[in-house]
Amino acid sequence: MSTLQEARKEFIHIYQTIASRRGLPTVFGRIMATFFLEERELSQKEISDLTGYSVGSVSKSLNHMGLLGLIRKRKDLSTNRYVYSMNVDFKDLAAGGLQAWVAGAEMSLDEIRRLRQKLGSIQVRGKKDAARLHARLKDIEDNTERLVGMIRGVIAQLKERGA
Numbered sequence: 001m002s003t004l005q006e007a008r009k010e011f012i013h014i015y016q017t018i019a020s021r022r023g024l025p026t027v028f029g030r031i032m033a034t035f036f037l038e039e040r041e042l043s044q045k046e047i048s049d050l051t052g053y054s055v056g057s058v059s060k061s062l063n064h065m066g067l068l069g070l071i072r073k074r075k076d077l078s079t080n081r082y083v084y085s086m087n088v089d090f091k092d093l094a095a096g097g098l099q100a101w102v103a104g105a106e107m108s109l110d111e112i113r114r115l116r117q118k119l120g121s122i123q124v125r126g127k128k129d130a131a132r133l134h135a136r137l138k139d140i141e142d143n144t145e146r147l148v149g150m151i152r153g154v155i156a157q158l159k160e161r162g163a
Helices: 004-021 026-037 043-053 056-067 090-120 127-162
Strands: 073-076 081-086
Touching: 004 026, 004 090, 026 043, 026 056, 026 081, 043 056, 043 081, 056 073, 090 127
Parallel strands: none
Antiparallel strands: 073 081
């Protein structure tokens, strides 16, 4: 990267990707990145100017982000306008993403366990193939449980550092 402007663009792109991977609109990522880069409260107009999105898009996004607990809104008494600030930091976003992954993994583990139970009840015909599949599912289950445990440890560390 040869300029600060290029670095800022890449930072914004990273946050758009984070938002997208969490199932959020990329506009949320751009707005979050703008808050992190500016390190101050911003009005809807300022966010619009800094992100390139219309004031209407920014307003709608901020309302939704507020409902998700990502931003704070307060009335600036000197201007009689609302200003916004981030309610989370990167550590919180990472922990939230990891928690969502763990929840998904736990649902998958439940499905794997149910299938293994069904395979265990298969009689004579196809028993060898069922046993092979059962063993493979057990391997996936064990590895997923280890990974979930490690990720829970990372989440705990992220939370401890924020306390």
